[in-house]
Amino acid sequence: GDGRMGMIYDGNDVQFSSRARVKFTMTGESDAGLSFGGSFRVDQENYSANEYRSAARGTAGQVWISGTYGKLSMGDVVSASEAAIGDLYEIGYTEGAFAGDIEEISYLTGDGENLDQGANILYEYGIEGFTFFASATDGSDTNLGSISPGANVDDELNASSDDVAYSLAAKYEAGNYNVGLGYGKHGDADEIVLGGEVTYDQFSVKGIYAKYSDRFTGELDAEEFDSTIGLAAAYQADALLVKGFWRQDKFKYDVAGDEKFDSFGIGADYDLGGGATLAGGIIDSDYLDDTVADLGVKFKF
Amino acid sequence: GDGRMGMIYDGNDVQFSSRARVKFTMTGESDAGLSFGGSFRVDQENYSANEYRSAARGTAGQVWISGTYGKLSMGDVVSASEAAIGDLYEIGYTEGAFAGDIEEISYLTGDGENLDQGANILYEYGIEGFTFFASATDGSDTNLGSISPGANVDDELNASSDDVAYSLAAKYEAGNYNVGLGYGKHGDADEIVLGGEVTYDQFSVKGIYAKYSDRFTGELDAEEFDSTIGLAAAYQADALLVKGFWRQDKFKYDVAGDEKFDSFGIGADYDLGGGATLAGGIIDSDYLDDTVADLGVKFKF
Amino acid sequence: GDGRMGMIYDGNDVQFSSRARVKFTMTGESDAGLSFGGSFRVDQENYSANEYRSAARGTAGQVWISGTYGKLSMGDVVSASEAAIGDLYEIGYTEGAFAGDIEEISYLTGDGENLDQGANILYEYGIEGFTFFASATDGSDTNLGSISPGANVDDELNASSDDVAYSLAAKYEAGNYNVGLGYGKHGDADEIVLGGEVTYDQFSVKGIYAKYSDRFTGELDAEEFDSTIGLAAAYQADALLVKGFWRQDKFKYDVAGDEKFDSFGIGADYDLGGGATLAGGIIDSDYLDDTVADLGVKFKF
Numbered sequence: 001g002d003g004r005m006g007m008i009y010d011g012n013d014v015q016f017s018s019r020a021r022v023k024f025t026m027t028g029e030s031d032a033g034l035s036f037g038g039s040f041r042v043d044q045e046n047y048s049a050n051e052y053r054s055a056a057r058g059t060a061g062q063v064w065i066s067g068t069y070g071k072l073s074m075g076d077v078v079s080a081s082e083a084a085i086g087d088l089y090e091i092g093y094t095e096g097a098f099a100g101d102i103e104e105i106s107y108l109t110g111d112g113e114n115l116d117q118g119a120n121i122l123y124e125y126g127i128e129g130f131t132f133f134a135s136a137t138d139g140s141d142t143n144l145g146s147i148s149p150g151a152n153v154d155d156e157l158n159a160s161s162d163d164v165a166y167s168l169a170a171k172y173e174a175g176n177y178n179v180g181l182g183y184g185k186h187g188d189a190d191e192i193v194l195g196g197e198v199t200y201d202q203f204s205v206k207g208i209y210a211k212y213s214d215r216f217t218g219e220l221d222a223e224e225f226d227s228t229i230g231l232a233a234a235y236q237a238d239a240l241l242v243k244g245f246w247r248q249d250k251f252k253y254d255v256a257g258d259e260k261f262d263s264f265g266i267g268a269d270y271d272l273g274g275g276a277t278l279a280g281g282i283i284d285s286d287y288l289d290d291t292v293a294d295l296g297v298k299f300k301f
Numbered sequence: 302g303d304g305r306m307g308m309i310y311d312g313n314d315v316q317f318s319s320r321a322r323v324k325f326t327m328t329g330e331s332d333a334g335l336s337f338g339g340s341f342r343v344d345q346e347n348y349s350a351n352e353y354r355s356a357a358r359g360t361a362g363q364v365w366i367s368g369t370y371g372k373l374s375m376g377d378v379v380s381a382s383e384a385a386i387g388d389l390y391e392i393g394y395t396e397g398a399f400a401g402d403i404e405e406i407s408y409l410t411g412d413g414e415n416l417d418q419g420a421n422i423l424y425e426y427g428i429e430g431f432t433f434f435a436s437a438t439d440g441s442d443t444n445l446g447s448i449s450p451g452a453n454v455d456d457e458l459n460a461s462s463d464d465v466a467y468s469l470a471a472k473y474e475a476g477n478y479n480v481g482l483g484y485g486k487h488g489d490a491d492e493i494v495l496g497g498e499v500t501y502d503q504f505s506v507k508g509i510y511a512k513y514s515d516r517f518t519g520e521l522d523a524e525e526f527d528s529t530i531g532l533a534a535a536y537q538a539d540a541l542l543v544k545g546f547w548r549q550d551k552f553k554y555d556v557a558g559d560e561k562f563d564s565f566g567i568g569a570d571y572d573l574g575g576g577a578t579l580a581g582g583i584i585d586s587d588y589l590d591d592t593v594a595d596l597g598v599k600f601k602f
Numbered sequence: 603g604d605g606r607m608g609m610i611y612d613g614n615d616v617q618f619s620s621r622a623r624v625k626f627t628m629t630g631e632s633d634a635g636l637s638f639g640g641s642f643r644v645d646q647e648n649y650s651a652n653e654y655r656s657a658a659r660g661t662a663g664q665v666w667i668s669g670t671y672g673k674l675s676m677g678d679v680v681s682a683s684e685a686a687i688g689d690l691y692e693i694g695y696t697e698g699a700f701a702g703d704i705e706e707i708s709y710l711t712g713d714g715e716n717l718d719q720g721a722n723i724l725y726e727y728g729i730e731g732f733t734f735f736a737s738a739t740d741g742s743d744t745n746l747g748s749i750s751p752g753a754n755v756d757d758e759l760n761a762s763s764d765d766v767a768y769s770l771a772a773k774y775e776a777g778n779y780n781v782g783l784g785y786g787k788h789g790d791a792d793e794i795v796l797g798g799e800v801t802y803d804q805f806s807v808k809g810i811y812a813k814y815s816d817r818f819t820g821e822l823d824a825e826e827f828d829s830t831i832g833l834a835a836a837y838q839a840d841a842l843l844v845k846g847f848w849r850q851d852k853f854k855y856d857v858a859g860d861e862k863f864d865s866f867g868i869g870a871d872y873d874l875g876g877g878a879t880l881a882g883g884i885i886d887s888d889y890l891d892d893t894v895a896d897l898g899v900k901f902k903f
Contacts, residue, residue, distance in 0.1 A: 013740065015720055048347035063306045075321065144399070147398045301628035329903055341622050347648075348648055350648060443614070
């Protein structure tokens with residue numbers, strides 16, 4: 001499990017914020033040596049309250065089977081692109097949540113995006129430094145109750161919840177660096193994401209570029225999410241870890257032209273040992289009216 | 302805990318379906334040797350979301366106390382009839398859920414049917430091959446919040462949620478066969494259920510006949526659930542288990558006369574060892590527009 | 603975990619009532635010797651259903667950090683007053699729930715009262731028989747989603763959910779007695795609570811007096827909760843524990859003058875060993891139309 005306690009400055013007030021969570025991880029092995037398992041947190045089981053956040057309905061947590069031919073996961077899995085590239089560095093004791101998790105790259109598919117089709121799948125296969133990823137939905141939003149939740153939109157409406165969402169990606173890892181390339185598609189929209197990370201002595205740097213096509217947000221003036229460029233850096237000195245990131249998101253409009261949103265963050269973690277970490281962060285984002293900050297302790301049990 | 306992952310053919314589309322669940326089982330023993338316990342799954346606790354599926358409210362999971370005088374259980378227990386006779390064989394990796402659990406006999410009381418009166422009770426006592434069962438509700442739908450949820454229907458409406466629902470049953474088990482007889486009553490409606498199962502070498506056969514009286518479904522034309530006859534068979538060959546069932550439900554109407562609904566299912570389980578089973582099934586039912594099927598892996602942890 | 607099963611007489615009907623619960627307690631220790639932890643029950647995690655009863659949102663359960671300078675807890679903590687003084691003795695197998703937990707003193711702040719501001723804090727420090735307590739909310743009801751739930755009432759309405767609620771208290775414990783004094787304030791309302799408990803041989807007696815000012819209930823005729831006086835006594839004889847309490851609550855009105863509500867309760871616990879206790883109680887309260895009772899078994903696992 002994990003926990004945290006501390007304070008958040010929301011731009012106007014300082015607020016207390018805490019949480020306690022428990023995660024279950026179950027594993028087994030077949031006679032032929034296939035390993036399998038399942039995992040979810042207590043807060044990911046909302047059987048009666050939310051069919052899209054329920055491990056027993058396949059829309060939260062995940063199950064997997066793994067062998068020499070790779071690993072197949074099903075449930076609320078990340079997309080291939082996200083599995084290969086990931087997000088920018090999390091800062092603060094709430095791990096970015098105090099600023100709406102702005103360090104997270106907005107992947108087109110998976111990771112909670114396509115659960116209106118029920119469980120998603122992710123396949124991973126690694127060979128000689130390369131890892132290949134493929135993820136997909138089933139392309140059907142027909143609701144089958146507890147076994148396949150779904151948006152159940154009338155077929156004549158051509159809902160995107162009836163389009164297969166998929167993603168393909170590859171990652172190459174060498175001694176002190178890795179690079180990843182991902183492609184995702186859902187309906188008319190697609191994404192190409194490129195990422196890389198280098199570690200040198202106590203420094204780490206990570207860069208991500210994501211380019212979207214026909215990714216309309218549904219907002220006025222035909223708002224279209226065009227691209228994101230992000231950079232994160234970290235410096236480790238004994239128990240102290242200083243981290244920062246910058247990202248810029250570009251939106252296009254029919255009439256108003258382009259608009260860019262910048263976000264900056266800087267933070268530090270101090271490892272208290274035994275699973276406790278003192279952490280704080282400051283984030284300034286064009287998405288937010290105010291600069292926000294957090295400071296507190298986070299626990300791993 | 303348990304988990305599963307695989308695909309379901311819903312008659313039109315193939316859909317991914319997975320789940321992960323955790324079950325808690327707690328036990329103890331008093332100084333005088335009474336054993337007691339409680340059990341529920343995480344998805345059976347929906348405290349704020351659903352008062353009829355909450356272990357902390359007594360409407361999911363169960364608690365029990367057991368000694369030389371038998372076992373008394375309270376909560377979301379099965380009825381006496383169901384405890385004695387049970388259901389037809391489950392097929393597929395979703396254990397029948399891909400066809401709406403049509404292998405389950407529709408018992409009049411208990412097993413989720415009478416939770417609008419709060420917790421149900423079940424008493425079991427075994428002696429020399431015989432087991433006797435009695436189950437009941439308390440006959441009151443008055444809602445007492447967390448300690449006794451209830452439908453709280455106005456007494457003047459004579460709601461069935463204010464009628465005691467009860468069931469009595471007996472089962473006899475010998476070396477390779479067992480037979481059971483159950484009676485259930487709720488308001489004007491009653492049931493008589495007869496079941497038996499024989500195991501011979503690698504073969505098992507189970508038959509169930511349930512006859513209902515005055516069991517109106519609330520549908521048009523005074524629809525009345527009249528009876529169910531069901532038959533299930535299984536054949537075990539090493540790791541392979543082949544199973545099938547047939548059932549026929551009869552409904553009566555005021556104007557339209559009678560109608561019968563047939564359902565067939567066949568499936569196979571292949572034990573992979575270590576708690577993993579590869580399983581698939583096909584079910585064709587008059588209740589469903591299409592023949593449906595599933596194929597996947599199920600896990601026990 | 604814990605469980606219970608038995609019967610409640612609600613004044614008109616006898617009802618079955620049972621429950622099963624599981625509690626998680628996680629602990630750790632930092633390199634410098636600070637101990638920390640978190641705890642919550644499964645039923646206290648209602649992530650999607652209820653933002654005010656969710657351990658992952660800080661509104662149920664709690665996390666804490668503890669060292670030589672005291673213990674700081676955050677989440678759904680009790681107020682300083684309640685931590686120092688507590689409630690009257692619980693009776694019955696449902697521990698007072700069969701009568702709406704009338705043995706509980708109505709503290710002005712904390713213990714579920716102020717979660718419309720998100721997580722609450724409680725600080726405790728003990729020295730030479732004295733324990734000092736301080737608790738508070740953050741004075742902001744701004745909703746920050748999962749990290750700080752809140753009522754989000756328009757600031758111009760001067761909602762009490764934007765007033766800091768706090769409490770200060772002290773307790774002194776000697777060999778066989780303890781006394782506590784607490785003060786609480788939220789907006790215009792405040793409380794002063796005085797309590798004491800003496801244990802002599804097999805007898806225990808506890809008294810509590812709470813005086814409120816400007817504590818309007820929102821009911822008609824400017825109903826104001828004025829004060830509570832309560833007395834509880836217990837007698838232990840081997841496995842048998844007999845308990846009783848009386849409390850009187852006084853309300854003031856603009857037009858109608860004063861009104862007093864008396865409540866009496868008596869009950870007995872019989873320890874069966876191994877965590878099982880047979881218990882029953884009877885409560886007569888002016889708040890209830892009828893005398894109510896319960897009888898059953900409760901379990902600790």
